[in-house]
Amino acid sequence: MSYLTMVILSLIGGFFTVRLAARHEVTTFTPLQFAIIFLLTVTAIHHIYLGSLGDWLLLANGIGYYLLLLALYWPIDVAQPYRRPLSFGLLAYTLITFVGYFVTHAEMLQMMFDRVGITNKLVELALLLLIGRQLLRRGYLGNQLSEGTS
Secondary structure (H helix, E strand, O other): OOHHHHHHHHHHHHHHHHHHHHHOOOOOOOHHHHHHHHHHHHHHHHHHHHHHOOOHHHHHHHHHHHHHHHHHHOOOHHHHHHHHHHHHHHHHHHHHHHHHHHHHOOOHHHHHOOHHHHHHHHHHHHHHHHHHHHHHHOOHHHHHHHHHHO
C-alpha cells in the first residue's frame, strides 16, 4: 500500500468514526472531542497498518489507541468514574509514543525520509495539544496543579 493510500484510508476511517459518534443519540460531543476522536482514529489506523507489516510494537500501539478511544468516548456508565485517569493515561500514552519515535529514529536523515512516521508524529502532536486543552477545559489540570502547590 502506498503512503498516499494509507493516509487517505486513515482520514476516511477518522471521518466515519466521527460520523458514528455524531449519530449517537445518548452522548453529545463537543467539537474538541470530535477532533480528538478523529486524530485518535487516524493515528490508530497508521499504527495498526504499519504493525500488520510485522512490527508487533506498532500493532499493539494502534490497538491501545483504539481501546483508549472506546474507553473514553463510548457511552458506558461503568467507565464514567475512570474518565479522568483515562484522559491522563491517553496524554501519557501519546507522549510516550511521540517521544519513542524520536528515540528509535535518532538519525535525522532517517527521519527525513520517513514520511509516514513524520506525518503520524504531526497527528500525535496535534492530539497532545487537544488532549491538554480538554484537560484544562475540564479543570483536571488546574486541580492537579493547585493540589500540588498547597
